[in-house]
Amino acid sequence: MAAFYSTISRSLPFSILTDVIHANGLKTGVWREGVFTGVRAAEKAALAFRPLVEGAVLSLTGFISAKSGSLAQPVAALVAINVLFAFLSATPLVGSGIILSPYRTP
Numbered sequence: 001m002a003a004f005y006s007t008i009s010r011s012l013p014f015s016i017l018t019d020v021i022h023a024n025g026l027k028t029g030v031w032r033e034g035v036f037t038g039v040r041a042a043e044k045a046a047l048a049f050r051p052l053v054e055g056a057v058l059s060l061t062g063f064i065s066a067k068s069g070s071l072a073q074p075v076a077a078l079v080a081i082n083v084l085f086a087f088l089s090a091t092p093l094v095g096s097g098i099i100l101s102p103y104r105t106p
Contacts, residue, residue, distance in 0.1 A: 008093065020100060046092070054084050 017036060025031040061076040073081075 012093070016100065043092075057084060 021033050021036050057080050058077060061080040062074040063077040063080070064071045064073060
């Protein structure tokens with residue numbers, strides 16, 4: 001499931017970006033390719049900041065790291081892992097789908 005989300009989250013936004021830029025240019029008469037593609041910088045910043053947030057949340061919930069083997073994790077850490085890597089991973093994709101849903105190809 002993680003591989004599916006990873007593939008979709010990396011390919012879907014860029015596959016429709018050119019269509020959105022073109023449709024917006026035709027609709028408004030203003031070509032703003034830089035504005036649309038500049039969002040990529042914010043995405044990169046978020047991707048760089050995310051491990052810091054995830055590490056802090058896991059530390060606060062009592063996550064126990066191990067060099068080898070497996071350890072029993074506290075319930076709070078298991079819940080944090082599920083929330084961080086399941087629900088929060090899908091949030092940007094769902095949010096971008098909602099924001100981009102009004103755009104239609106010409």
